[in-house]
Amino acid sequence: MAFSKPNIILQLTSAYFERLYTSPIKTKAITSCIIAVAGNYLSQKISGIKHVNKDSLLAFALFGLLFGGPVPHYFYMYIHPLVKNPLMLLVIERCLYMPCFQALALYMLALLEGNTHNDACKQMKKLYWPILGANLRYLTLLQYINMRYVPPVLRVLMVNLIGFFWTIFLAQQRAKQEKVKGGRK
Numbered sequence: 001m002a003f004s005k006p007n008i009i010l011q012l013t014s015a016y017f018e019r020l021y022t023s024p025i026k027t028k029a030i031t032s033c034i035i036a037v038a039g040n041y042l043s044q045k046i047s048g049i050k051h052v053n054k055d056s057l058l059a060f061a062l063f064g065l066l067f068g069g070p071v072p073h074y075f076y077m078y079i080h081p082l083v084k085n086p087l088m089l090l091v092i093e094r095c096l097y098m099p100c101f102q103a104l105a106l107y108m109l110a111l112l113e114g115n116t117h118n119d120a121c122k123q124m125k126k127l128y129w130p131i132l133g134a135n136l137r138y139l140t141l142l143q144y145i146n147m148r149y150v151p152p153v154l155r156v157l158m159v160n161l162i163g164f165f166w167t168i169f170l171a172q173q174r175a176k177q178e179k180v181k182g183g184r185k
Helices: 008-022 024-047 054-068 070-079 086-112 117-149 152-184
Strands: none
Touching: 008 024, 008 152, 024 054, 024 070, 024 152, 054 070, 054 086, 054 152, 070 086, 086 117, 086 152, 117 152
């Protein structure tokens, strides 16, 4: 019987959910870090680069660890008791939280890669509106489905899956902008 042998995926999932319950912030921070690094690495490989940009990997790792896990945790922790309607929660998340978090992500990633404040601001100004538009266009329906139909215990896992692909997209957009910037010098 297939269930008589220990299933590694089942064991990992079980351990993940246990950690998510006992240490949610730590678990979300570490998971976000791993997903950000994996997404950035895959993005670089898709681009066909010969040498992996370790500064970019480190920036995405630190952002995931310091901001990508904890910030959403606290946002949802404080908003859920106030807003029960999934559609209203979506409106608040899309109109208030997501634009601010997207700006934070672009700015902090640039700083964590070693750019100056002025360079980080310039990069953010160039990327903010296209990335914000893409986020609204591509992720709004997925966010609504997650908030409305996914059981609460699985929502973080769903967000992690979406976040992995979003990280790839974000890294691709930032790499394109860097190529344009590098070509002008």
